[in-house]
Amino acid sequence: MSLASKIITSFSAIFTTTYNTLESILSRPAQGNDSQQDDHTFQPPKPTDKRSPCPMVNALANHNYLPRDGTNVSLLKLIQAAKEGINLAPDATLIVGLKALQTSTTGGWFTFNLDDLNKHGIIEHDGSLSRKDVFFGDNHSFSPETWATVFKHFHGLEKIPIDVAANARKERLEAAKASNPEFNLTPDHARFSVLETCLYLMVFGEGAKGNARTDWVRVLFEQERLPFQEGFKRSESMLTVVDILELQKKVEAV
């Protein structure tokens, strides 16, 4: 293991342990409204609910792990939601969550609304798998045409191997570059784009081995729903930054 990986692993372990300890000390038995809070059934958003360009964040709100109205999400709530919904390690959520706070329009330092994430150039970038580029006017709503160009790579496959996912992403970026005269992808955004592919491979697959279940991935993108009724279960072991970094190397290699 390289020195950088060792440092990241140590930091990750310390952060996650600290978070888990604080959470267990601070969490109090819910008073009165616990049945409402524990209702994680899927409900599509109401027209007034705020949603983001991220299918997973939207799904977490559609299942009430995040506030259904998509407003005033704190970093702590985001970390808790990702842990409860898909068992993503707190340090992994922290990395993207800190970026999310940079988009905030809530007036508070530690909260954001889900549609704040639409802001181009912080996390949101060109060449998304299921959204159009900001140049075409809407960078956040699910675009069936865009997704179809990606999903065609997965047709007939029960599971999506890493190389297929990486090639689908690569082709989507090439198509975006060819069609958008203002196409721009900074190295930072290119890294986010790779990480997004890693995230769906990991959450719906076999950790750092990829092999995401095609039908589960489809439900996430097309319905912004966690595919519980299709058999998805939150991973028993926590999905860590180390797994993501391992996948990142494999996707980048393709």
Ligand code: HEM
């Ligand atoms: C919890 C904190 C998270 C935040 C704040 C966040 C935020 C975002 C944002 C702003 C985008 C738009 C990027 C773009 O395509 O322009 C995005 C895309 C994406 N996110 Fe998340 N995300 C989070 C966690 C996750 C997780 C846990 C997954 C796991 C599956 C995930 C999956 C994706 C995917 C697949 C995309 C690409 C969508 C596309 O290209 O069409 N995200 N995320």
